[in-house]
Amino acid sequence: xxxxxxxxxxxxxxxxxxxxxxxxxxxxxxxxxxxxxxxxxxxxxxxxxxxxxxxxxxxxxxxxxxxxxxxxxxxxxxxxxxxxxxxxxxxxxxxxxxxxxxxxxxxxxxxxxxxxxxxxxxxxxxxxxxxxxxxxxxxxxxxxxxxxxxxxxxxxxxxxxxxxxxxxxxxxxxxxxxxxxxxxxxxxxxxxxxxxxxxxxxxxxxxxxxxxxxxxxxxxxxxxxxxxxxxxxxxxxxxxxxxxxxxxxxxxxxxxxxxxxxxxxxxxxxxxxxxxxxxxxxxxxxxxxxxxxxxxxxxxxxxxxxxxxxxxxxxxxxxxx
Numbered sequence: 001x002x003x004x005x006x007x008x009x010x011x012x013x014x015x016x017x018x019x020x021x022x023x024x025x026x027x028x029x030x031x032x033x034x035x036x037x038x039x040x041x042x043x044x045x046x047x048x049x050x051x052x053x054x055x056x057x058x059x060x061x062x063x064x065x066x067x068x069x070x071x072x073x074x075x076x077x078x079x080x081x082x083x084x085x086x087x088x089x090x091x092x093x094x095x096x097x098x099x100x101x102x103x104x105x106x107x108x109x110x111x112x113x114x115x116x117x118x119x120x121x122x123x124x125x126x127x128x129x130x131x132x133x134x135x136x137x138x139x140x141x142x143x144x145x146x147x148x149x150x151x152x153x154x155x156x157x158x159x160x161x162x163x164x165x166x167x168x169x170x171x172x173x174x175x176x177x178x179x180x181x182x183x184x185x186x187x188x189x190x191x192x193x194x195x196x197x198x199x200x201x202x203x204x205x206x207x208x209x210x211x212x213x214x215x216x217x218x219x220x221x222x223x224x225x226x227x228x229x230x231x232x233x234x235x236x237x238x239x240x241x242x243x244x245x246x247x248x249x250x251x252x253x254x255x256x257x258x259x260x261x262x263x264x265x266x267x268x269x270x271x272x273x274x275x276x277x278x279x280x281x282x283x284x285x286x287x288x289x290x291x292x293x294x295x296x297x298x299x300x301x302x303x304x305x306x307x308x309x310x311x312x313x314x315x316x317x318x319x320x321x
Contacts, residue, residue, distance in 0.1 A: 088161030164189025
């Protein structure tokens with residue numbers, strides 16, 4: 001399908017946001033510190049007010065993991081389901097501030113606690129630092145729900161892009177550890193290290209997420225790790241059976257489309273309940289920008305319905321037990 005007019009406008013705007021600052025050679029590769037400083041301009045700044053938003057720490061193997069906790073209902077409403085959210089940014093960029101507005105909206109729409117993880121970034125902290133931090137929070141929420149005001153057993157994991165990669169890895173770690181998650185929401189996730197799919201070739205330049213940039217970020221994150229390690233490349237896992245039920249969301253004009261959709265097919269083939277939904281004519285990042293993309297608003301509504309259904313299923317199963 002042709003690019004949606006909203007996508008064309010977004011790419012034009014993105015070009016102005018990411019243009020080289022005065023005095024810098026446009027052909028020069030920007031430094032990581034500069035990219036981290038500038039990425040915040042892409043994301044919305046309007047913040048929904050919630051009864052509780054606070055920064056906490058969760059013990060992790062590399063030290064305390066910063067987490068921002070969002071609660072959409074007052075404490076007297078009792079324990080709520082929870083989503084552990086993992087932001088994107090190629091394991092190199094981003095943080096909880098970049099997804100703050102989205103996490104507030106997600107908490108309100110899904111009526112759940114959201115735990116947004118400020119995991120360690122590469123290159124200062126290469127693999128497996130990010131996945132170790134993510135798993136520390138997921139496992140703590142699942143095993144110590146009362147600490148977060150969370151309903152026992154009603155914990156889901158979610159993430160976009162590199163965060164989707166971490167979410168998928170955590171779902172496999174949970175399965176292996178005997179921790180039952182209610183759901184995994186994977187939004188255009190990185191699932192492999194091969195970088196050789198048709199979508200990588202077709203949408204490698206000019207569609208927002210540049211293949212060269214992501215390849216560089218992956219190199220910084222992977223370091224010397226085995227590229228087939230399932231914590232790095234969930235698609236390489238020899239067995240996906242027993243993972244949490246999944247929702248996978250992809251964008252048509254995105255280098256990650258094919259590997260994300262192949263992961264959904266692998267999950268289904270392994271007997272994991274999964275729903276895959278592709279949004280045509282849009283690019284990477286559309287999900288986090290519903291004020292720009294109508295498809296982003298539709299995808300968020302779809303994701304919320306899927307999460308609420310997963311939490312309702314858990315509640316019914318608990319009542320039956």
